[in-house]
Amino acid sequence: MNEVRPRSDSASPIRARDEGGVAEGNSGAAIVLREPSAEDGPAVSALIAASPPLDGNSAYCNLLQCSDFAGTCVVAEREGRLLGWISAYRPPSHPDRIFVWQVAVAAEARGEGLGGRMLDALIARSASRGARELTTTITEANAASWALFSAFARRHGAVLTRSPRFERDAHFAGAHDTEWQASISPLPFTPSTFTPSN
Numbered sequence: 001m002n003e004v005r006p007r008s009d010s011a012s013p014i015r016a017r018d019e020g021g022v023a024e025g026n027s028g029a030a031i032v033l034r035e036p037s038a039e040d041g042p043a044v045s046a047l048i049a050a051s052p053p054l055d056g057n058s059a060y061c062n063l064l065q066c067s068d069f070a071g072t073c074v075v076a077e078r079e080g081r082l083l084g085w086i087s088a089y090r091p092p093s094h095p096d097r098i099f100v101w102q103v104a105v106a107a108e109a110r111g112e113g114l115g116g117r118m119l120d121a122l123i124a125r126s127a128s129r130g131a132r133e134l135t136t137t138i139t140e141a142n143a144a145s146w147a148l149f150s151a152f153a154r155r156h157g158a159v160l161t162r163s164p165r166f167e168r169d170a171h172f173a174g175a176h177d178t179e180w181q182a183s184i185s186p187l188p189f190t191p192s193t194f195t196p197s198n
Contacts, residue, residue, distance in 0.1 A: 029078050031114070033121045036066035036075045036085075043082040044075070051104040053142070065101075071127030072098060074118045076109070083109040086118045090131070098128055100136040103148065115148045116155070123187060132186050137165050137179035146182075153184045160184050 036044065041063040048054050048062070057065075065073055065087045076084030087101040100122075105114050122128060134152075138145045153160040165181035168174060 035070040139177040
C-alpha cells in the first residue's frame with residue numbers, strides 16, 4: 001500500500017549511490033539515502049502518519065522494519081530530517097522477489113524524484129541480490145503510486161503487470177479498496193553492475 005506524490009517532469013539533480021548514497025536535492029543540501037536503524041522508528045512513524053492514504057503501522061512494527069529488515073528498507077534524510085521512507089522485504093515463499101510495502105515522501109521533498117531514487121537505491125543494495133521481480137500493491141485510485149512504479153519499470157526496461165491481490169469484499173470486508181498487485185520484471189541488473197539513474 002503505497003503513497004507518493006507526483007514529481008515534476010523536469011530533470012532532478014538528485015544522484016544516489018548504493019548502500020547509503022549521498023544525493024543533492026533541489027535545495028542544494030545533501031540528501032542521504034541509507035539503511036534505517038531502530039532510532040529512526042519514531043521519525044518513520046511520524047512521516048507515515050503525515051502521508052495519507054498510507055495505512056499507519058504500530059510503532060513496534062516500524063521499529064522491526066528499521067532493525068530486522070533494514071537491508072531492504074531505505075530512509076532519505078537532509079540535514080538530519082527524515083524526508084523519505086521505503087519499507088520492503090524478500091517474501092520467504094518467493095525469495096526471488098522484493099515486495100515494496102510502503103513509499104512515503106515528505107511534503108517538502110516532493111517534486112525532486114525522491115521516490116524513484118529510493119527505489120533505485122533499494123534495488124542496488126546487496127540485500128536485493130538475486131531478485132528478479134519487484135512487487136507492490138496499490139489501490140486503483142492511487143495515481144501517484146501507479147506513476148512511480150510505471151516510471152520505474154520504463155526506466156529499467158521492465159514490464160509492469162497487474163492483478164487483484166487483496167479484494168475489497170473477500171479480504172477487507174468492504175472496508176478498504178481492492179489492492180492490486182503490480183509486478184515488475186525482469187530486474188535486469190545486480191548490485192555489482194547497476195548504477196542508480198541520475
